[in-house]
Amino acid sequence: MTASNPLAAQARWRPWEPVLWLAALATPWLFKEHALIINEVAIVALFAVSLDLILGYTGIVSLGHAAFLGFGAYSAALFAKHVMPDPLVGLLVGTVAGTLLGALFSLTILRGTDLTRIMVTLGLTLILFELANKLDWLTGGADGLQGVTIGPLLGRFEFDLYGQVAAWYSLVVLLLCFVLARRLVHSPFGATLKAVRDNRLRAMAIGIPVLSRLSVVYTLAAGMAGAAGALLAQTTGFASLDVFSIERSADVVMMLVIGGVGWLYGGVAGAVVFKLLHDVVAGITPQYWNFWVGLFLVVLVLVGRERLLKPWTWFSRKGAA
Amino acid sequence: MLTILFDGIAYGMLLFILAVGLSVTMGLMNFINLAHGAFAMLGGYLTVALMQHQGLPFLACLPIAFGVTALVGAVLERTLYRPMYKKPHLDQVLFSIGLTFMAVAATDYFMGSQQQIIQLPEWLLGRTEWFDGALGMGHYRLFIIAICAALTVGLQFVLSRTRFGSRLRASVDDPRVAASLGINVNLVFAATFAVGSGLAGLGGALGAEVLGLDPSFPLKFLVYFLIVVAVGGTSSITGPLLAALLLGIADVAGKYYIPKLGGFIVYTLMIAILIWRPHGLFSRLGGGK
Numbered sequence: 001m002t003a004s005n006p007l008a009a010q011a012r013w014r015p016w017e018p019v020l021w022l023a024a025l026a027t028p029w030l031f032k033e034h035a036l037i038i039n040e041v042a043i044v045a046l047f048a049v050s051l052d053l054i055l056g057y058t059g060i061v062s063l064g065h066a067a068f069l070g071f072g073a074y075s076a077a078l079f080a081k082h083v084m085p086d087p088l089v090g091l092l093v094g095t096v097a098g099t100l101l102g103a104l105f106s107l108t109i110l111r112g113t114d115l116t117r118i119m120v121t122l123g124l125t126l127i128l129f130e131l132a133n134k135l136d137w138l139t140g141g142a143d144g145l146q147g148v149t150i151g152p153l154l155g156r157f158e159f160d161l162y163g164q165v166a167a168w169y170s171l172v173v174l175l176l177c178f179v180l181a182r183r184l185v186h187s188p189f190g191a192t193l194k195a196v197r198d199n200r201l202r203a204m205a206i207g208i209p210v211l212s213r214l215s216v217v218y219t220l221a222a223g224m225a226g227a228a229g230a231l232l233a234q235t236t237g238f239a240s241l242d243v244f245s246i247e248r249s250a251d252v253v254m255m256l257v258i259g260g261v262g263w264l265y266g267g268v269a270g271a272v273v274f275k276l277l278h279d280v281v282a283g284i285t286p287q288y289w290n291f292w293v294g295l296f297l298v299v300l301v302l303v304g305r306e307r308l309l310k311p312w313t314w315f316s317r318k319g320a321a
Numbered sequence: 322m323l324t325i326l327f328d329g330i331a332y333g334m335l336l337f338i339l340a341v342g343l344s345v346t347m348g349l350m351n352f353i354n355l356a357h358g359a360f361a362m363l364g365g366y367l368t369v370a371l372m373q374h375q376g377l378p379f380l381a382c383l384p385i386a387f388g389v390t391a392l393v394g395a396v397l398e399r400t401l402y403r404p405m406y407k408k409p410h411l412d413q414v415l416f417s418i419g420l421t422f423m424a425v426a427a428t429d430y431f432m433g434s435q436q437q438i439i440q441l442p443e444w445l446l447g448r449t450e451w452f453d454g455a456l457g458m459g460h461y462r463l464f465i466i467a468i469c470a471a472l473t474v475g476l477q478f479v480l481s482r483t484r485f486g487s488r489l490r491a492s493v494d495d496p497r498v499a500a501s502l503g504i505n506v507n508l509v510f511a512a513t514f515a516v517g518s519g520l521a522g523l524g525g526a527l528g529a530e531v532l533g534l535d536p537s538f539p540l541k542f543l544v545y546f547l548i549v550v551a552v553g554g555t556s557s558i559t560g561p562l563l564a565a566l567l568l569g570i571a572d573v574a575g576k577y578y579i580p581k582l583g584g585f586i587v588y589t590l591m592i593a594i595l596i597w598r599p600h601g602l603f604s605r606l607g608g609g610k
Contacts, residue, residue, distance in 0.1 A: 061411050108592065112599025114410040115353060119551040120595050122544065123588045130585045246540065250418060257415060291426030297419025301412045302404065 048267030050224035059197035064121030072229025098226015144240030333569025342517020358539030364522025390522025554601025
């Protein structure tokens with residue numbers, strides 16, 4: 001028909017995608033005893049997908065994405081503790097909080113080089129960490145925010161000890177956000193993001209408002225990370241300083257890289273692989289998990305990260321991937 | 322008041338020695354090396370090990386820390402780092418943070434996770450007070466300032482007066498043109514990387530007593546190194562020097578006067594400066610894009 005055909009073809013849902021999501025939604029029921037892990041995976045997957053929007057599709061290298069996760073988590077936890085315990089309203093509060101913070105912080109990533117962005121995103125996260133640490137009358141300081149009780153979901157489903165309800169809750173939110181992100185990256189808006197990533201100067205020359213695109217996508221991604229944070233706080237009933245740590249930000253970048261940057265399923269796949277690996281390796285050597293992560297990263301980069309999940313390119317000509 | 326200024330300067334000088342190698346690496350090859358702190362930690366642990374197990378005096382350990390770290394830096398540069406120069410920044414960040422994680426876990430495994438203590442010689446332990454105690458100077462901090470100042474002058478001399486310095490500056494300004502003029506940019510860079518790593522090792526050895534030394538050292542001070550480089554810019558060594566002094570004084574003063582705020586002041590200052598001038602405070606590129 002028209003020239004937009006290849007783009008429309010990319011955006012179409014593949015037959016395996018609904019199957020995959022149905023399978024994912026079935027997991028808490030199939031693996032009842034692992035529901036807590038499934039819940040965790042769903043949350044970090046959402047977090048990774050939100051980072052993919054800015055890192056994979058827009059090319060902003062951020063070492064401080066945990067700022068939004070943490071802010072969403074603390075907002076949701078505080079809201080549940082002091083205002084009302086309903087989880088859905090709390091989720092909304094966490095998302096809005098993340099979005100607002102993202103809109104504010106997006107002003108800081110518009111200028112400068114990769115190094116400047118890394119430093120600014122890292123610095124902002126450290127500031128939030130310090131704030132959460134020092135404002136102990138509000139956040140509980142280093143002990144974390146305790147005594148958060150979350151009401152039943154939709155007024156009906158209590159969060160149980162095995163985490164089945166929590167897992168379904170997180171999976172559904174992940175699915176909704178994923179559909180939204182998928183719609184976004186295949187829209188003309190998403191196409192301009194990729195143009196900005198590939199060549200900022202040329203994107204500007206053909207009339208793409210680069211700065212506003214950057215801040216809009218940063219804000220959206222921050223909102224999604226805020227939602228992930230809210231889920232984390234609600235399903236664990238707890239918010240601690242750990243949500244702001246550098247390791248969180250580094251881990252999520254790593255997940256994305258494992259799964260593949262610039263591909264929404266990459267974030268999900270990376271989160272699954274990372275969490276499972278973590279579970280296995282930490283079971284063997286809990287203390288030295290970081291060593292293996294480090295070794296893995298070094299090898300990954302030396303081999304070439306874009307080829308890791310595509311074994312058929314391993315033996316082909318270099319540059320074919 | 323003066324004491325704080327003095328401590329701040331000592332701290333800043335130390336940060337400068339630790340970070341100057343990083344600044345040159347970033348300026349020369351546009352390589353984001355988050356593993357720089359690991360070299361500093363190596364220097365610190367070498368000193369501790371040599372002093373405790375071999376019984377070497379503190380002063381003898383410092384050149385060894387420098388030499389061994391420089392050697393390790395040169396070997397790693399040749400084997401692991403060189404393929405990374407052409408890769409995108411994300412790859413470099415992942416690679417070097419991976420190295421850092423490995424260094425942290427390996428140190429934990431071999432040396433244990435506790436704080437290491439360095440037994441300073443007698444003559445460095447005292448404290449001199451001037452102006453009725455308004456200015457208290459720890460001898461060890463005086464020693465640090467003296468060494469770091471001497472190193473700074475030396476570095477500045479090498480950079481501005483020697484043939485190697487002019488080659489280095491040419492390579493920083495434009496590697497391609499420098500290479501076409503017959504300068505072996507790779508060799509210049511390898512040497513610079515080695516010296517930079519060595520200086521980090523020396524800084525780690527000197528700073529073990531002031532900054533504390535445990536396996537999380539590279540991650541804990543990574544942010545500080547990066548602040549020095551990002552704020553100071555990568556085009557000269559005066560930029561990082563001033564940035565390091567500013568950071569040292571701001572940090573010490575902030576922690577003394579408003580301990581409740583902790584690292585808050587430093588981070589806020591950094592972000593404000595970086596938004597104002599994204600290429601660094603003392604960059605020749607100026608505030609524009």
